Amino acid sequence: MTSTVEAQTRLEELKKQLNYYNYRYYVLDDPNVPDAEYDRLFQQLKDIEAQHPELIAPDSPSQRVGEAPLSAFSQVSHELPMLSLDNAFNDEDLLNFNRRVQDRLKTPEDIEFACEPKLDGIAVSLLYIDGQLVRGATRGDGTTGEDITQNVRTIDSIPLRLMGQGYPATLEVRGEIYMPKRGFERLNEHARAAGEKTFVNPRNAAAGSLRQLDARITAKRPLQMCAYSVGRVSGGELPDRHTAVLEKLHEWGFLINPEMATVKNIDGCLDYYRRLAEKRTTLAYDIDGIVFKVNDRLLQERLGFVSRAPRWAIAYKFPAQEEMTQLLSVEFQV
Ligand code: NAD
Numbered sequence: 001m002t003s004t005v006e007a008q009t010r011l012e013e014l015k016k017q018l019n020y021y022n023y024r025y026y027v028l029d030d031p032n033v034p035d036a037e038y039d040r041l042f043q044q045l046k047d048i049e050a051q052h053p054e055l056i057a058p059d060s061p062s063q064r065v066g067e068a069p070l071s072a073f074s075q076v077s078h079e080l081p082m083l084s085l086d087n088a089f090n091d092e093d094l095l096n097f098n099r100r101v102q103d104r105l106k107t108p109e110d111i112e113f114a115c116e117p118k119l120d121g122i123a124v125s126l127l128y129i130d131g132q133l134v135r136g137a138t139r140g141d142g143t144t145g146e147d148i149t150q151n152v153r154t155i156d157s158i159p160l161r162l163m164g165q166g167y168p169a170t171l172e173v174r175g176e177i178y179m180p181k182r183g184f185e186r187l188n189e190h191a192r193a194a195g196e197k198t199f200v201n202p203r204n205a206a207a208g209s210l211r212q213l214d215a216r217i218t219a220k221r222p223l224q225m226c227a228y229s230v231g232r233v234s235g236g237e238l239p240d241r242h243t244a245v246l247e248k249l250h251e252w253g254f255l256i257n258p259e260m261a262t263v264k265n266i267d268g269c270l271d272y273y274r275r276l277a278e279k280r281t282t283l284a285y286d287i288d289g290i291v292f293k294v295n296d297r298l299l300q301e302r303l304g305f306v307s308r309a310p311r312w313a314i315a316y317k318f319p320a321q322e323e324m325t326q327l328l329s330v331e332f333q334v
Contacts, residue, residue, distance in 0.1 A: 007052045011060075014045045018061040026067035029207040031200065035288065036320035039087065063307045065142030072213055073146035076137040080231045082123060082174065083142060084308050085291060085315040091270060094292070097314045098266040101294060104303055104311065110265035111294055114243045115272040116228060117259050118289040118315050120203040121178030122210055124152060125231055128171045131162040138211070142308070151210055152177070154219035157226075159253030167252050168236025175227035175254070179206040180285045183222025202286045227254035228291075242295050262295055273316055280318065289317035
């Protein structure tokens with residue numbers, strides 16, 4: 001255990017560094033370090049804070065989600081905050097997550113989990129009133145996002161009007177906007193041919209394409225949206241299981257991930273993780289891990305949230321070797 005003074009000094013350094021990386025990543029859409037490096041420093045910060053809880057400050061990156069929205073866009077308040085996810089980096093982290101869930105629920109029983117590829121894009125909130133898309137927003141800092149309604153309206157996989165019947169009068173759909181690998185490669189080929197700056201990776205290209213003040217530019221970019229949860233819901237009922245909610249969203253016109261699965265317990269999560277890790281490079285889009293969610297929504301409610309993430313979900317990240325090589329080689333070229 002480090003002394004409090006040493007810990008405080010290191011914490012200050014880490015905060016400064018991580019806040020700068022956050023700014024580059026979330027505000028400028030121009031990251032300057034690989035995600036794995038960011039995750040390593042973030043973990044260091046969390047470890048020190050776990051040893052010295054008295055040093056946790058409200059402005060610590062561990063207490064916040066994303067960054068404040070760009071003032072170029074109008075702001076949107078999220079009635080239900082849009083949170084981040086806790087991370088697991090190895091099997092032990094995942095088993096500990098399961099243990100925490102069982103302890104909180106005071107049950108030794110197996111927990112059913114929903115398994116979803118973690119798409120590497122931008123989180124979006126879409127608000128439907130009486131089936132009509134009325135607002136699209138970024139996550140921003142979790143409480144305040146950017147109004148990107150005009151931009152999301154240009155994305156083909158986002159229904160402007162919900163299909164079918166039985167949807168709640170107010171329905172906020174949340175999901176990820178991403179750029180499939182083929183589209184990303186083509187976009188960069190065009191940029192190279194025109195002597196313009198290329199994007200570092202599909203996530204970065206999706207973020208840059210979405211946060212355009214001129215929606216006509218967004219319209220030309222190959223963006224897709226995949227739904228993964230709901231936010232505000234009123235004037236109607238949704239099923240009790242998370243995966244059944246996603247099936248409903250699919251009926252109402254949303255793309256959901258075809259790899260999504262339900263498993264009986266945490267061992268099923270480990271199997272799923274290995275299966276998807278093998279399949280990863282063959283997928284048409286980038287994923288940076290797997291998200292496991294307690295499937296029963298009543299249990300989700302009982303588990304609730306900590307500062308920046310739900311207690312009922314975890315993102316098991318893939319090792320980020322390839323991305324590091326990619327980013328470093330890009331940096332060396334310039
Ligand atoms: P995160 O990306 O680790 O997890 C939360 C996000 O996952 C959600 O907001 C959502 O957008 C996304 N997601 C994808 N599929 C999902 C699904 N099926 N269900 C639920 N959510 C899903 O957390 P974050 O707070 O968005 O970003 C933190 C991460 O971003 C870091 O771990 C790091 O990898 C990266 N980052 C990198 C830098 C850098 O400089 N390289 C800087 C900041 C953040």
